[in-house]
Amino acid sequence: MKRRAFVQVMAATTASCSLAGRLPEVNRHLKRVSLELYSVRAEMRKDPEGTLTAVRAMGYDDVELLWSFGNFGRTNEQVKAALASTGLKAPSAHINPSLLTTDWQKSLDAAVSLGQEYLIAPSLTGTEKTLDDWKRWADIFNTAGAAARKSGVWLGFHNEPNHMTPIDGVVPLDLFLQRTDPTAVRFQLDAGNMRMGGGDPMKYLRDHTDRFWSFHLKDVVADNSRDTELGQGTVDFHALLGMVRDIDHKPCVVEQEGSTAPMDSARRNLQYMRALSF
Secondary structure, eight states, X not given: OOHHHHHHHHHHHHHHHHHTTSOXXXXXXXXXXEEEGGGGHHHHHHOHHHHHHHHHHHTOOEEEEEGGGGGGGOOHHHHHHHHHHHTOEEXXXXXXXXXXXXXXXXXXXXXXXXXXXXEEESSOOSOOOSHHHHHHHHHHHHHHHHHHHHTTOEXXXXXXXXXXXXXXXXXXXXXXXXXXXTTTEEEEEEHHHHHHTTOOHHHHHHHTTXXXXXXXXOEEOTTSSSXXXXXXXXXXXXXXXXXXXXXXXXXXXXXXXXXXXXXXXXXXXXXXXXXXXX
């Protein structure tokens, strides 16, 4: 095709797309993929350094640490050394919420030393039985989140299935989204957990786009009773990730909790995510 004809075709295509209210779609892929270490917890208990080496060899870029598991018996210095030796990054960690009221600054200093951007509470303490309990925790998160920002760290909250169970007609996650300060607290959307709790992750992402800054990539079977390997369940990751603005700067974390062969599943899950366009 001659240059003039090519230019005319491209101009016509752009014009028609503009008239339709959109630009031509561009296939995107995740630039970085993280693995939630809970997915390979048995292997991490046996051999943390060896498991991290294997995870990196699979092709993962990042991992999400488990401070709530004591990093499998490793000190922060040992974790830092293991990450350096493998080339993995750990931009986020799941923490016990008790840290928010127990020498929180010490935890923030540790996060900074490990190069972490997010400390994320995956649940509360199990005592949040009433809406007043959830309101009290929201106040705690706002205070702790403000302190975290002064250290250059973000405090996050991760949804579990039971966070969708109404209390006195109110969904706890909705209350938490409403009462926490967006300048201090961010949220990690676990798509699988949302489905297992009876919620719609696409709707939550549409309604609260500016609150979700990290994502757990978890698939679930048709009856929402358990998770499964990515692409084998009902979560539409093509549509979900396609909705995320500035996705290259938002941690995307693979998690499968119930695999009988965790390392094999972790490998296949990564292959699925690498091949996925959105």
